[in-house]
Amino acid sequence: MRYENRNIHPMKKLLYSLIILFFMMSCEDDKGDPIYTGNQLEYNLFQASDFNYSGKLLVKEAFGGELILEIELKGDKDSEAYFFPAHLHFGSYDTVDAPMAFILEPVDIRTLKSSTVLGTLSNGETLTFEAFKNFDGHIKVHLAESGPDYLVILAVGNIGANADENAAFDKDEISICLPSF
Template sequence: MKKLAFIFLSSLVLFSCEQEKETIYTTNELTYNLYQGSDFNYTGKVQIKELLSGDLELTLELNGSKDTDPYFFPAHLHFGSYETADSPIAFQLDPVDIRTLKSVTILGQLSDGSKLKFADLNTFDGHIKIHLADSGPDYQVILSVGNIGTNDNSPQAFKREEMSICSPYLK
């Protein structure tokens, strides 16, 4: 009987610990596709979750070649759709680690001074670009790109040849 009680209490403790991990988020969540932006075969998704604080957590997850040596692909949230010429950076996201092909960023104040809330995503005009490098000619190589917010993110609407080179400057 003591063994059964111990197993029950242990299960209860483990279950309650798992519950605590989930309580940092609301139920608000969106996912957008990231499309191949160059000859490098990287696609993926961005998942946006609302934290209980009202802040947004953006998780970038790529599919493609990993490496065991540390290297980080710069990632940015931009204003405008991916076709918009010289679209300014709205927020510098945490870089994508080539070892895991993931990045997690808590979105702060945007470069225009605004703060993006989950309810604003329906009207936000933006996109995400992941670059091969943070400077030099490889900065112009876009590994993966995807519209978010009001911009069409469907596979049918994506046209890589219409993608603009982005401005390295904050708005």
């Protein structure tokens, strides 16, 4: 009886190694490539009405250069679906008739969060991370999309060049929001 050489052919070894590597990689936690560069800005959003909502705006830079604006509010949540409209405006929160720069994704009352990929602003400008630091703007989160409750601002905060952590916030200075571009 003759014993055959049971050594695996080098090409088969390579193929088996690749298959095993593929399965190992697919079984790992699916973290994927991180989409953020690590550049991040944070701004306070202040309670602006009798409704107890405040929070923060996080501005994150993605590897493609896009800016992701994440609103995280603190306040009462609800299990029923309801969305608070949110807008990026030009000027500080006390600028009269401050024009809207970009409509943000609404804040979901169930999570009190919103995430928006910032696109081209109403004036045609596209902001980079560095340009956002000097942007003359503010964020407003409304109670409703229309009607009298649209005039109720839940949370507001200056951002970019207007952000001054040492300045006192005065909700009586908030300007009315223009409803469209």
